[in-house]
Amino acid sequence: MSAVDYDVIVVGAGFGGPVAAKRCAEAGLSTLILERASTPGQKVISSCTIPFYGFLFGPQWIRDGDPPIERPITGIRNFFVRDGKVYATDNSFRVPGPLANRLAIGYTVYCRPFCTWLAERAVEAGAELRTSVAAVDVIMESGAVKGVVTDGGEELRCRLLIDAEGVQNILARKAGIRKTYRPEAVELCLLYDFKMAKEDIDRICGYQIEYYWAMPEEKIIAPLGEGSAVYIFPYRESIHMTIGRFLKGEEGVPVLAKELDAYYRRFFQVDRWREMYAPRTELRARIWDTCPIYAGLYQDMRSMPTFGDGVLLIGDAAGLEAAAIADGVPSAWFSAEMAAETAIEALRAGDTGASFLSRYQRRLEEHPLIPALISDTHRRDLAWARWSGDEAEMRRRVNQGWGIRLMGHLALPVLRAVYREMRRDPRVLKNWLDMFNRYHRLYA
């Protein structure tokens, strides 16, 4: 058997990788993180509102630390647009008045500072971080992953690989574990970052995310069911605005550069944008990325393994994005912790074979939130409204998915997670409340 350089190599210092690395390093495992960017998070793009359940049920050290958050989010405001005008609003999903200053349903963050913060915590715990190094291939021996090959041609051997590479899945495909996500499962999001004065955001958005919905003929959004809404996320002194579209729909593969630009042009004519935002914003960045948000909705994608001999996959690499809320961070954190736990057990047992590692997949399946999040069809079900012309029904369905009735299908998984955490340690309730208070102060 060849000598190993590290017990664990983690590929990718996005949201999941550092979480897995920190836990492995704390267990005394020699742990290396490889990141292809020169600074963690510089190649991570998201309209990032991390839902509260990521912080409550994710890594304790994030919850109890002071991560760089931008703005607490206390609700969703759904705007309905017809003939270039907002004609109705549904803001039924929000933290009720007296609590709105304390509790939040999520927090917006910029990926670069947040991922850097996570990676720094992993390094403090003893993990080694090498940036500007791309892992381009896996070392395979007798069908098992034994390490990675870097773009400089260096072979780095490990006892276990944790693959946090993201949606592109280059290493997992080379290891023969997964195939490319089908284009129907992947959304391309075009994101605009605008500078805006804090007092203007406080007055116009406040602490609520804005979703803009319309019937297909309005042409401000992709066909319903694909990409669905225009999103505005308030940050501290900026806003993120996103329009997305799936890489393949019923009409085949769209001409995305043309269509996404056309949606934006039309959206910029909508009265609320024109009157409230346009005079007070300045475009700072125009960026895009893909996210596998429907990977959990296609059986062939969902049934791809999340582990193999010598390797565990987490986050987007494992297809764990939330299909309706379209967020990948909580699942990346949950899966990172479960992968690290499995890695620690495997190395203690001296068995990194697929059959031992299959307990990781079971943990994912038994998690109180992940299966519910990745199989939520509310967003895809809106495709129905494309053909019906029934705008009232579309609004009812938006209320189910992103209004007060969101509580109906989110409550049970969240309560299950609350129960699980409280059984482990009843004092966690106080930590949760402390977190809301601390984050509130971080923002203020």
Add this chain to the structure above:
Amino acid sequence: MEETLRFEDIPGVEWVPSPRPFITIDASKCTGCGNCLRVCLAGVFRLREKKAEVASLERCMECASCLFVCESGAVDFGWPVGGTGYRSEWG
């Protein structure tokens, strides 16, 4: 000092050109369907004699859309050399 590129129509991003190409097309597999051209927001591809080819990787944001839509498996998507490619503070 490393060379960085910026483009007016894509503010908030800079690119350090990769010394090696990281997206290639296998002409023997390419059917010329044009899917890669349709989804690419960076204008990486062009069609020549009914085959797609890489015209310029300068604006690529490494999203791999081209890989996901290529039904014939002609697109080989890899990573730019570590520390190169795009970067942004605003993701």
